[in-house]
Amino acid sequence: MAVLPLTYIPDNVLRKKTRKVTKLTSEMFSLIEDMIETMHVEHGVGIAANQVGRNLRIAYIEIPEEPEENGKVSEKLSYLLINPEIIKRVGTREVDEGCLSIPGFRGNLIRSVKVTVRAQDIEGKEFRIKAENLLAQALEHEIDHLNGIVYIDRMQDPERLYPLDTQEKADSETSIMTTNVWNLRRPAQPVVRKS
Numbered sequence: 352m353a354v355l356p357l358t359y360i361p362d363n364v365l366r367k368k369t370r371k372v373t374k375l376t377s378e379m380f381s382l383i384e385d386m387i388e389t390m391h392v393e394h395g396v397g398i399a400a401n402q403v404g405r406n407l408r409i410a411y412i413e414i415p416e417e418p419e420e421n422g423k424v425s426e427k428l429s430y431l432l433i434n435p436e437i438i439k440r441v442g443t444r445e446v447d448e449g450c451l452s453i454p455g456f457r458g459n460l461i462r463s464v465k466v467t468v469r470a471q472d473i474e475g476k477e478f479r480i481k482a483e484n485l486l487a488q489a490l491e492h493e494i495d496h497l498n499g500i501v502y503i504d505r506m507q508d509p510e511r512l513y514p515l516d517t518q519e520k521a522d523s524e525t526s527i528m529t530t531n532v533w534n535l536r537r538p539a540q541p542v543v544r545k546s
């Protein structure tokens with residue numbers, strides 16, 4: 352296993368719709384292992400193959416463990432997604448989001464409340480996920496990546512994009528940085544509203 356270099360905007364590989372996987376090769380198996388290791392090292396919740404420079408329709412999501420109210424720790428949810436597609440979206444909500452390919456920033460945008468995703472597993476077998484909350488958000492975020500979309504493309508308002516380390520930087524410098532990142536967005540169709 353190896354940690355792979357991440358791609359950052361404005362790298363063109365992040366703007367291409369990724370290629371469908373027709374047969375999982377041994378090279379793809381090792382790519383998947385490396386993607387998982389890279390995501391862990393970078394403390395991501397999800398990673399798409401084009402974020403490590405590979406034009407393939409593969410993503411991995413791992414929702415961190417969260418202590419439940421009764422003190423028990425819920426199970427860590429992890430999903431390997433080959434050729435994933437969102438087949439249903441329900442409702443809209445405001446979320447806060449960051450991306451390994453846009454380091455140092457977070458943004459506030461609209462995502463679906465619930466999604467249904469169809470994908471294939473490591474053996475090529477089709478499965479479906481019905482998700483809400485953080486998992487639904489992560490699924491939309493990663494499947495967007497595989498379609499060449501990053502989260503800033505879905506934002507309407509530059510005021511809602513903000514750098515993470517505002518205290519360390521002068522205000523004017525921060526606003527120039529934010530403007531530069533904002534200018535790299537390519538507006539995408541907003542999330543389809545079906546509630």
Ligand SMILES: [Zn+2]
Pocket residue numbers: 449450451452492496
């Ligand atoms: Zn991302």
